[in-house]
Amino acid sequence: MQKRSIDWLTYAMLGLVIVFWAGNAIIGRAVRDDIDPVLLALLRWIAATVIIAPFAWRGLAADLPALKAGWKPVLALCLTGIVGFNTLLYIGLHGTTATNALLMQATIPGLVLLIGAVAFAQREPGWKIFGILLSVFGAAFTIFRGSHEAVLALRLTGSDLIVLAACVSWASYTALLRLVPDVRPASFVFVTFAGGALVLAAIALVFPGHHVSWNVGSILGVAYIGIFPSVIAYFLFNAAVARAGPAIAGQAVALMPIVGALLAALLLGEALHWYHAVGIVIVIAGVVIAGWADVISPSNTAKQ
Numbered sequence: 001m002q003k004r005s006i007d008w009l010t011y012a013m014l015g016l017v018i019v020f021w022a023g024n025a026i027i028g029r030a031v032r033d034d035i036d037p038v039l040l041a042l043l044r045w046i047a048a049t050v051i052i053a054p055f056a057w058r059g060l061a062a063d064l065p066a067l068k069a070g071w072k073p074v075l076a077l078c079l080t081g082i083v084g085f086n087t088l089l090y091i092g093l094h095g096t097t098a099t100n101a102l103l104m105q106a107t108i109p110g111l112v113l114l115i116g117a118v119a120f121a122q123r124e125p126g127w128k129i130f131g132i133l134l135s136v137f138g139a140a141f142t143i144f145r146g147s148h149e150a151v152l153a154l155r156l157t158g159s160d161l162i163v164l165a166a167c168v169s170w171a172s173y174t175a176l177l178r179l180v181p182d183v184r185p186a187s188f189v190f191v192t193f194a195g196g197a198l199v200l201a202a203i204a205l206v207f208p209g210h211h212v213s214w215n216v217g218s219i220l221g222v223a224y225i226g227i228f229p230s231v232i233a234y235f236l237f238n239a240a241v242a243r244a245g246p247a248i249a250g251q252a253v254a255l256m257p258i259v260g261a262l263l264a265a266l267l268l269g270e271a272l273h274w275y276h277a278v279g280i281v282i283v284i285a286g287v288v289i290a291g292w293a294d295v296i297s298p299s300n301t302a303k304q
Contacts, residue, residue: 024229037090047226056190070181081173082196088166095159102260106139111171112250131290135254138282
């Protein structure tokens with residue numbers, strides 16, 4: 001099979017995505033006492049929809065027939081990647097640390113592989129699978145603090161399980177991106193953002209009692225999550241999936257614990273330990289191996 005060069009532009013895009021999404025978890029943890037999870041997610045997608053609207057408006061009318069014809073995958077992507085992942089993540093951050101939530105998101109690449117294999121008969125090179133699973137192992141090593149006793153004594157809290165459910169939701173979104181209708185990226189993003197905001201608004205109306213305490217921190221937090229991890233990161237991530245396939249793009253999430261743990265230590269004062277360092281090395285090794293494997297033997301789904 002012909003080799004191909006490393007697509008550095010794709011990796012650069014994914015690098016920015018990682019930084020912005022790591023910041024999303026930090027903000028979600030930092031404002032947990034000021035804004036409840038459902039309202040935070042709702043405000044995020046309202047802000048993102050307003051920001052993207054001027055860029056999407058011109059081409060939206062031309063793309064509506066294709067979006068209507070492909071309404072099923074569009075709805076599934078809206079529910080998994082916009083409503084499900086973010087709302088569950090914000091709920092989970094009320095009971096677990098930002099570091100733990102970011103580390104658990106390193107399970108997403110393995111989940112993407114599993115969903116791709118089951119739902120789409122996706123085949124990946126053996127070394128790529130090994131690299132991705134190695135990254136997942138590195139995250140697990142950190143979660144369990146490098147101790148087999150911690151594995152045996154595993155007691156997942158409700159918040160941990162909610163974050164894991166969020167990871168499944170995002171892995172589903174990543175795997176389903178191959179079904180996006182042939183429309184302008186701005187049109188697709190606008191429709192999913194607006195749809196997510198409508199669903200969350202309905203949830204907020206059905207289950208009232210949400211609270212928000214406006215202050216400088218909460219205002220800046222909503223502004224950040226509405227721009228960087230929403231509009232900019234979703235454009236970049238969707239483009240990366242189109243260029244490199246869901247497995248490579250999904251594996252980039254495994255690097256998020258590295259950036260997130262450092263940000264959590266710097267901004268929230270969460271402690272770093274020796275097992276964080278070991279886990280980071282293992283995760284990086286897995287990413288390098290998977291990237292190398294993709295160069296020498298691309299998967300059958302890349303660049304679809």
